[in-house]
Amino acid sequence: MAKVVGVVDISHVPSIGVAIKNGKQEDPYWKPWFDGLKPVREWLGNIKPTTAVIFYNDHGMNFFLDAMPTFAIGCAPKYEAVDEGWGLPLFSGYPGNEPLSWHIREALHTAEIDMVVCQEMLVDHAVTLPIEMFWPKQECPVKIVPININTVLFPTPTPSRCEKLGKAVGDAIAKWDAPNEKILIMGTGGLSHQLEGKRAGFINKKFDFQCMDNLVNNLEWFRQYTSEDCVELAGTQGLEIINWVASRAAYPGQMKQVYRFNHIPVSNTSGSILALEPA
Ligand code: DHB
Numbered sequence: 001m002a003k004v005v006g007v008v009d010i011s012h013v014p015s016i017g018v019a020i021k022n023g024k025q026e027d028p029y030w031k032p033w034f035d036g037l038k039p040v041r042e043w044l045g046n047i048k049p050t051t052a053v054i055f056y057n058d059h060g061m062n063f064f065l066d067a068m069p070t071f072a073i074g075c076a077p078k079y080e081a082v083d084e085g086w087g088l089p090l091f092s093g094y095p096g097n098e099p100l101s102w103h104i105r106e107a108l109h110t111a112e113i114d115m116v117v118c119q120e121m122l123v124d125h126a127v128t129l130p131i132e133m134f135w136p137k138q139e140c141p142v143k144i145v146p147i148n149i150n151t152v153l154f155p156t157p158t159p160s161r162c163e164k165l166g167k168a169v170g171d172a173i174a175k176w177d178a179p180n181e182k183i184l185i186m187g188t189g190g191l192s193h194q195l196e197g198k199r200a201g202f203i204n205k206k207f208d209f210q211c212m213d214n215l216v217n218n219l220e221w222f223r224q225y226t227s228e229d230c231v232e233l234a235g236t237q238g239l240e241i242i243n244w245v246a247s248r249a250a251y252p253g254q255m256k257q258v259y260r261f262n263h264i265p266v267s268n269t270s271g272s273i274l275a276l277e278p279a
Pocket residue numbers: 012013014015059189190193195237266267268269
């Protein structure tokens with residue numbers, strides 16, 4: 001039995017990485033966001049996870065519109081990072097927890113959830129930046145299992161389907177025989193934002209707060225929404241909330257909120273952090 005030590009969800013805005021690279025943490029624009037990261041860093045320093053299972057969405061660096069899986073899992077010993085041209089600070093490779101990846105992949109197959117299996121996988125800012133924000137100035141201290149969800153090319157999976165994915169991943173983790181592993185479940189992206197078109201800059205703080213309220217212990221609330229509803233309510237890229245839904249569903253029991261933070265805007269995004277621990 002591997003132990004889940006927490007669930008943490010965080011926005012993955014690339015310009016945060018540029019601010020890190022340029023040492024802008026104390027800049028008036030960036031200070032609130034970087035100050036908001038401090039409690040979550042402290043919490044992670046206390047719970048010391050050994051592996052992070054990361055629900056995220058690829059931004060066209062590994063998958064593109066010509067070949068877009070609904071769900072994909074990395075099953076590799078190491079992941080190379082790519083940068084879409086932002087000049088992001090990247091660690092030199094992200095270690096994979098390959099045995100856990102294969103274990104989850106087998107369990108999902110048995111649960112009739114089809115994953116594209118990637119024995120090589122490039123990870124972009126949706127994976128690298130949360131790690132960089134949580135554990136600055138060191139090599140990646142956790143082994144990762146990247147699980148990619150299509151939030152880009154319609155039809156995209158509904159929140160309820162992502163809940164099923166997350167639940168099956170959680171069931172697999174519970175059956176993984178690794179008593180010394182401490183698993184952190186991560187969901188990245190969101191909350192509300194839209195980068196293009198007439199509604200560029202759209203933010204819906206009310207919906208974001210409802211999402212954070214209900215993520216703690218009421219995932220049923222998300223089942224009322226289709227993908228189109230999520231786009232309407234949270235913006236085109238705000239659909240990334242489904243990564244958060246999957247992450248929370250991967251812990252089966254009640255949770256308690258350790259930390260919650262929101263700052264608007266971070267670039268175009270309702271910058272948000274939610275940290276949960278088993279209750
Ligand atoms: C922004 C947010 C994202 O989630 C992303 O993938 C790219 C850009 C932004 O707000 O700038």
